[in-house]
Amino acid sequence: MTEPARILVVGGGYVGMYTALRLQRQLRAELRAGTVEIVVVTPDPYMTYQPFLPEAAAGSISPRHVVVPLRRVLDRCRILIGEVRSIDHAKRTAALSTLATEEEGSGGIELTYDELVLAPGSVSRTLPVPGLADHAIGFKTVEEAIGLRNHVIEQMDIASSTRDPAIRDAALTFVFVGGGYAGVEALAELEDMARYTARYYHNIKPEDLRWVLVEASDRILPEVGEDMGRYAIRELRGRNIDVRLETRLESCEDRTAVLSDGTRLPTRTVVWTAGVKPAPVLAATDLPLNERGRLRCTARLAVEGVEHAWAAGDAAAVPDVTSGEPGKECAPNAQHAVRQAKVLAENVAASLSGRPLREYGHAYAGSVASLGLHKGVAHVYGRKLKGYPAWFMHRAYHLSRVPTFNRKARVLAEWTLSGLFKREIVSLGSLEHPRAEFELAAAPPPADGDKPSS
Numbered sequence: 001m002t003e004p005a006r007i008l009v010v011g012g013g014y015v016g017m018y019t020a021l022r023l024q025r026q027l028r029a030e031l032r033a034g035t036v037e038i039v040v041v042t043p044d045p046y047m048t049y050q051p052f053l054p055e056a057a058a059g060s061i062s063p064r065h066v067v068v069p070l071r072r073v074l075d076r077c078r079i080l081i082g083e084v085r086s087i088d089h090a091k092r093t094a095a096l097s098t099l100a101t102e103e104e105g106s107g108g109i110e111l112t113y114d115e116l117v118l119a120p121g122s123v124s125r126t127l128p129v130p131g132l133a134d135h136a137i138g139f140k141t142v143e144e145a146i147g148l149r150n151h152v153i154e155q156m157d158i159a160s161s162t163r164d165p166a167i168r169d170a171a172l173t174f175v176f177v178g179g180g181y182a183g184v185e186a187l188a189e190l191e192d193m194a195r196y197t198a199r200y201y202h203n204i205k206p207e208d209l210r211w212v213l214v215e216a217s218d219r220i221l222p223e224v225g226e227d228m229g230r231y232a233i234r235e236l237r238g239r240n241i242d243v244r245l246e247t248r249l250e251s252c253e254d255r256t257a258v259l260s261d262g263t264r265l266p267t268r269t270v271v272w273t274a275g276v277k278p279a280p281v282l283a284a285t286d287l288p289l290n291e292r293g294r295l296r297c298t299a300r301l302a303v304e305g306v307e308h309a310w311a312a313g314d315a316a317a318v319p320d321v322t323s324g325e326p327g328k329e330c331a332p333n334a335q336h337a338v339r340q341a342k343v344l345a346e347n348v349a350a351s352l353s354g355r356p357l358r359e360y361g362h363a364y365a366g367s368v369a370s371l372g373l374h375k376g377v378a379h380v381y382g383r384k385l386k387g388y389p390a391w392f393m394h395r396a397y398h399l400s401r402v403p404t405f406n407r408k409a410r411v412l413a414e415w416t417l418s419g420l421f422k423r424e425i426v427s428l429g430s431l432e433h434p435r436a437e438f439e440l441a442a443a444p445p446p447a448d449g450d451k452p453s454s
């Protein structure tokens with residue numbers, strides 16, 4: 001019996017999940033006959049719907065509903081939880097590590113393939129800012145979003161219980177670096193949540209919290225255009241958020257954020273959302289990369305100059321055929337990722353059966369951003385909206401986009417319930433250390449010399 005043709009999908013995010021989903025539909029007969037196999041390798045058993053992360057941080061959506069379980073959605077694919085470490089496309093092999101190989105210390109496994117779909121997305125683009133790696137946090141994963149929510153509420157608990165004004169001020173100062181939609185939405189949602197939560201603290205008023213947005217360019221939210229970006233600045237400043245344009249973070253050592261305008265902000269919270277760069281695995285392949293480390297691709301989403309390799313999403317430099325500007329690439333966003341995945345899957349299926357491939361082209365439709373509960377900004381198909389209508393549009397748009405009916409229903413139910421009841425204001429930071437309580441109980445009693453004297 002001949003081996004099935006193996007399609008290896010690297011990454012289970014937007015592109016990975018949607019490509020595999022469409023492939024398993026298009027190749028239903030081949031999968032049933034065992035002539036084709038789809039293997040998805042991804043570090044987490046779920047796809048994260050990243051545009052919902054700010055709302056998850058604000059507590060408006062529970063973390064489980066921001067993610068889509070891959071095993072349920074991709075029931076005809078093989079899901080391997082692990083990471084691709086390197087790819088030798090000339091030999092059609094990928095080296096991976098899985099949870100099991102790490103446990104066994106066996107140094108990983110090699111997987112051969114016939115078609116390669118590269119969709120490992122991007123990671124936070126950091127700069128060599130002193131203290132950044134040790135003290136800052138990103139905002140790309142559900143773990144970071146929930147960790148940040150817990151952290152913000154914990155800082156309010158610290159501020160509420162300390163008598164030291166320096167500790168209190170540092171605890172109540174929150175610095176966000178990067179004014180794209182991830183940074184602005186995360187800041188705006190968390191500020192809104194903290195402002196509400198403050199009413200349950202006897203000694204913290206919303207004005208005591210200091211929120212700072214640091215942006216290197218002269219505007220924020222470039223995705224919604226200049227006018228709406230200016231409106232967003234006014235809206236944030238109206239809420240006492242300190243928006244610093246043309247300013248950079250110079251260092252964040254010793255719990256002090258130092259800005260390029262000379263400001264020193266004692267703080268225990270630095271959130272870094274200053275852009276993304278392609279996933280590091282791309283550098284460990286023999287495939288062509290551009291100067292920014294993205295995979296060079298054709299408009300048909302094939303990797304340039306090689307056969308049987310495909311890519312899309314944040315990791316891929318796909319020519320924007322709708323722009324008319326030579327050399328312009330599609331921006332790294334979900335709008336392109338979802339649409340590219342559809343064309344990518346169709347082209348992989350077409351190439352297997354010798355049919356012609358089609359080009360990817362999508363003119364950017366604009367963007368919507370939430371600025372907290374009932375506040376937002378949007379610029380879509382030339383229409384500009386702000387305030388409640390923009391916020392409503394943001395929710396309606398993302399509800400229509402979040403994958404699976406199951407998720408849509410759960411998110412809608414949560415939004416409806418949160419409209420009827422008060423907001424959740426609890427920090428479950430202890431979830432990050434679930435064994436702490438038991439370790440304390442199981443620890444040997446202190447030696448006599450360690451006992452506090454009465």
Ligand SMILES: Cc1cc2nc3c(=O)[nH]c(=O)nc-3n(C[C@H](O)[C@H](O)[C@H](O)COP(=O)(O)OP(=O)(O)OC[C@H]3O[C@@H](n4cnc5c(N)ncnc54)[C@H](O)[C@@H]3O)c2cc1C
Pocket residue numbers: 010011012013014015016041042043044047050051052053054082083084085119120121122139140141181182279281312313314315332333334335336337368
């Ligand atoms: C907070 C936030 C809000 C956003 N809001 C919007 C928005 O409103 N509108 C919009 O258009 N875009 C938005 N985006 C951007 C959008 O989410 C991304 O552009 C989109 O996720 C890109 O899809 P992708 O498949 O390329 O990457 P991802 O969805 O990031 O998926 C990459 C996957 O590959 C996996 N992976 C990485 N390395 C490896 C490896 N070595 N081996 C195996 N798997 C690997 C990752 O774990 C991940 O599962 C937002 C992003 C963030 C962070």
